[in-house]
Amino acid sequence: MRGRTRKDRKMVNEREYLFASSFLKASDAEGTPADRLARFGAAADPEALRGAVREACRLEPNVPGERVYDEAFADAVRTVRSAVPDFGVFGSLLYKYDCTNIKTAIKCALRGTSPDGLMFSCGTVAPETVLDGARSASFHSLPPHMNKAAGDAMHRYRKTGEARIIDLMLDTACFADMKESAAASGVDLLGEIVTVRADGTNAVTAQRIKAQGMPPETASALLREAYVPGGDLPVSALISPDGGCADIKDAAQRLPFASPSAPVLRACAAENSFSGAQKVIDEAVLRLCDKYRFKPFGAESVVRYLVIREAEMTNCRILEAGMRGGCTEKMRERLRRAYV
Numbered sequence: 001m002r003g004r005t006r007k008d009r010k011m012v013n014e015r016e017y018l019f020a021s022s023f024l025k026a027s028d029a030e031g032t033p034a035d036r037l038a039r040f041g042a043a044a045d046p047e048a049l050r051g052a053v054r055e056a057c058r059l060e061p062n063v064p065g066e067r068v069y070d071e072a073f074a075d076a077v078r079t080v081r082s083a084v085p086d087f088g089v090f091g092s093l094l095y096k097y098d099c100t101n102i103k104t105a106i107k108c109a110l111r112g113t114s115p116d117g118l119m120f121s122c123g124t125v126a127p128e129t130v131l132d133g134a135r136s137a138s139f140h141s142l143p144p145h146m147n148k149a150a151g152d153a154m155h156r157y158r159k160t161g162e163a164r165i166i167d168l169m170l171d172t173a174c175f176a177d178m179k180e181s182a183a184a185s186g187v188d189l190l191g192e193i194v195t196v197r198a199d200g201t202n203a204v205t206a207q208r209i210k211a212q213g214m215p216p217e218t219a220s221a222l223l224r225e226a227y228v229p230g231g232d233l234p235v236s237a238l239i240s241p242d243g244g245c246a247d248i249k250d251a252a253q254r255l256p257f258a259s260p261s262a263p264v265l266r267a268c269a270a271e272n273s274f275s276g277a278q279k280v281i282d283e284a285v286l287r288l289c290d291k292y293r294f295k296p297f298g299a300e301s302v303v304r305y306l307v308i309r310e311a312e313m314t315n316c317r318i319l320e321a322g323m324r325g326g327c328t329e330k331m332r333e334r335l336r337r338a339y340v
Contacts, residue, residue: 014298020083021297024305027079029057033308034340037315041332046320053316066117069313074122076309080302088124089299092181092190093306095143097123098130099174102142102150103166105134110157143181149173168225175201175228187299189292192260193285193307198231199261200281203252203268206238206245207277216243232259248277260288279334286311286338311336 029036036056043049050068054061057072077094081087097120108115109131119127125141133139139150153169156162175198182190205226209219220239227235237254240246249269255262264284268277289307292300315335322331 016085017299017302018297020080020085021301023083024079024302027083028305029309029312031056033312036312037335037337037340040312040316040319041335043319043323046323049316049320049323053313069316070120070122072316073309073313074120076306077122080306084299084302088181089185089187090190090302090306091124091143092178092185092194093303093310094122094124095146095174095178095181098125098142099146099170101125101127101130102134102139102146103170105130106150106154106157106166107163109134110154143177145173145176145180146170171201171226172228175230179230185299187303189288189300189303192288193303194230195232195259196261196264196281196284196288198228199233199255199259200264200268200277200284201228202231202233202235202238203248203265204274204277204281206251207248208274210245210247214244216240219244232256232261233265260284275334279336282311282314282336283338286336290338308339311339 031039039052039056040049043052047065050065053059053068053072054063057075059068059071059075063071080090084090101119101123104115104118105127107113108118115131119130121127123130124143129141133141133150134154137151137154139147141147142150149169149172153166156165156169175194178194179198182194185191206223209223209226212219214222220243223238223245224235227238232255233251234254237251238246240250247269248265252262252265252269255265264281267280267284271277271280285307289300289304292298292304295301318331318334319328322328325331
């Protein structure tokens, strides 16, 4: 990864992943990813779709329907945890679920509401531990940046009553933890994924703020507060000469030529919706993983396994939303297909 010497980085012994790679292939869901996408896409209604996921992913039949997509990915995470020599290597892929859980737990604790049905079970920290941390305002079990940010966010919320500060502070901390975890892993692919996701997140955030028509000074102040670390795009590249938010296509020109984010941001600039830009980012991550499709073993095989299962469940949520909203064909355009 850029900025680190071979002495700084943990060296990965690929042969340590010989068993894990073979085990994951043997434990994978039924059929190829293309077969599963076709099967999920052919479901007639949400219940049929959920049933197809239960069967394809070999889930227990008693998994509640509303939890089936979360459980399918959580099951993949548990499979990886049981197979790899060091599960911590892959933390950067799962910290976003910890982050969402922390936000939910804090807001529920502060408002006195129930978190039932709102927590993900696929993070690196058990949901019960996160909830206990929010109740006691002690977050030592969390990754270091999120640990500090969670306590600070609770304190600032109590002073200001502004819930948005919880999201902003924890998103920034999450990407800081992702960046450090990926850098320490010794797996270049993980570093590239964090870079693409961070730059994509910042670019889309800038466009969302710009679309709100705020005064330039207000827009740039909010952008600086919402900016996340981990990418190649400095915050200055996202601020236009008038002090507001720059266009993505202009910001992309400020990226290093070799940055994995450069083609991604150029593609995002061509999209006319935020959901379209998010699809571009997700598919870029899938394409990074696809370079290792035929690698027989290694940490990259594990990364690809998790990223594909996550994309499959994202697709299922998109399909179900289309079914419930009566716009299935339109929602199909949002499906992530780069892994097929």
